[in-house]
Ligand SMILES: O=P(O)(O)OC[C@H]1O[C@H](O[C@H]2O[C@H](CO)[C@@H](O)[C@H](O)[C@H]2O)[C@H](O)[C@@H](O)[C@@H]1O
């Protein structure tokens with residue numbers, strides 16, 4: 040994980056007049072215990088990978104948590120980003136973060152892969168922490184500012200902010216799936232969540248299906264009318280009459296930056312070393328995931344272990360490097376998945392490995408960007424086998440790094456990325472037979488086919504960047520906020536021509552925002 044040391048503390052009022060405010064549970068950096076009182080490191084997960092470049096390219100403030108409990112921090116600037124910390128107590132971490140966010144909403148929104156837990160004390164904490172974040176927004180945002188709230192931890196913030204500051208343009212983006220009503224409907228606080236989100240002018244989802252699930256829940260529970268992507272919120276007890284748009288904005292990666300890293304001779308040399316260190320096999324396979332039960336690591340290991348046991352793959356020819364970064368480690372389900380993964384790795388290596396040739400290189404660490412890029416360059420086959428994943432940026436990052444149009448991607452149908460990366464070998468990770476066939480397909484694919492399929496995916500990634508994603512989202516937010524009555528077509532051919540809006544202030548390497556073909 041990257042260590043960042045150059046924090047510059049600022050007075051509490053310094054960001055009290057921000058025209059652009061990002062709000063997320065995590066700040067882009069969290070405290071690095073190894074570096075003492077001055078050290079910060081990049082926070083884990085794809086939200087930060089995606090939103091940090093957006094923030095670096097424009098003036099604004101990012102409100103979030105530092106990753107440590109019970110410590111108040113002053114606002115500070117790091118890497119050109121102005122950060123405004125929100126304090127969480129140990130009890131908030133237990134009930135709001137580990138509890139309601141990650142043991143209620145996370146499993147519920149990821150197809151109930153493990154059972155969600157419903158506790159009223161967790162909900163109360165979720166409400167209190169959302170109120171704290173909303174109060175910070177009201178304090179920091181300038182008159183008429185654009186506020187962009189991120190993810191499932193903060194679904195009440197749009198409504199709370201709208202009540203305090205009706206002058207603000209409020210966008211919300213959900214990084215994880217939004218489940219079908221048959222699952223969402225289990226949540227005891229389903230109506231409060233829907234109302235919380237409907238405080239936004241624009242709600243973005245990863246896939247059209249997520250947006251459709253949300254609109255269906257709104258119709259079914261609140262009885263509001265929807266037309267296309269527009270939800271009509273009538274005058275009522277929770278907010279004044281207004282319209283909200285709910286639609287898909289699939290997130291992406293900083294493609295130009297990754298391509299630049301992939302051209303760096305030092306990183307290319309490091310990739311060569313990695314291959315050498317694992318014995319220069321014919322095929323290096325790679326998995327990169329947070330240690331999370333949604334990522335399908337167990338299923339992947341089962342498939343790989345069976346292929347070795349059946350002699351369809353040979354450890355003389357193929358190794359698997361599995362990076363599984365520590366995540367949410369105090370939660371029971373995360374302890375279980377770590378235990379299961381480590382057992383499976385031990386079993387495969389115990390049964391299949393020889394002295395000097397290991398089948399699975401298992402790495403329970405977090406790596407900085409340069410090293411990640413070297414891993415992507417070193418891998419012939421990338422395995423992304425999530426049981427459910429909002430997007431999965433790793434899949435897109437692998438493609439961005441394959442500048443020679445080589446390498447094969449095995450991709451679960453249940454990732455958001457599967458909507459865009461059509462050249463991948465698609466698999467259903469629940470079906471171990473299908474997963475094994477997909478892995479074999481990728482390993483045995485001839486160079487010409489690999490090249491054709493990778494080219495197709497790289498073409499998509501070249502025009503599907505995080506810069507375009509944020510521009511599209513912010514331009515649409517601006518248009519809706521400025522003129523809520525205007526009929527915005529569901530498939531905009533081009534973006535409105537405006538000046539000096541939040542989206543214009545982003546400096547981008549790609550200037551023309553392309554309408555996404557996935558845009559419903
Ligand atoms: O903050 P943590 O609890 O440590 O978790 C890390 C992040 O995980 C999730 O990332 C998601 O966002 C990615 C980018 O949109 C997407 O590709 C991926 O599918 C999602 O799972 C979570 O949504 C973030 O809030 C967390 O910070």
Ligand SMILES: O=c1ccn([C@@H]2O[C@H](COP(=O)(O)OP(=O)(O)O)[C@@H](O)[C@H]2O)c(=O)[nH]1
Nearest residue numbers: 084085086088329364404405406431432433
């Ligand atoms: O050791 C690591 C492992 C992962 N990542 C990054 O963490 C992000 C993971 O995002 P993804 O959307 O794939 O999954 P999430 O963890 O957000 O669920 C990607 O940008 C990875 O490159 C990283 O920087 N170092």
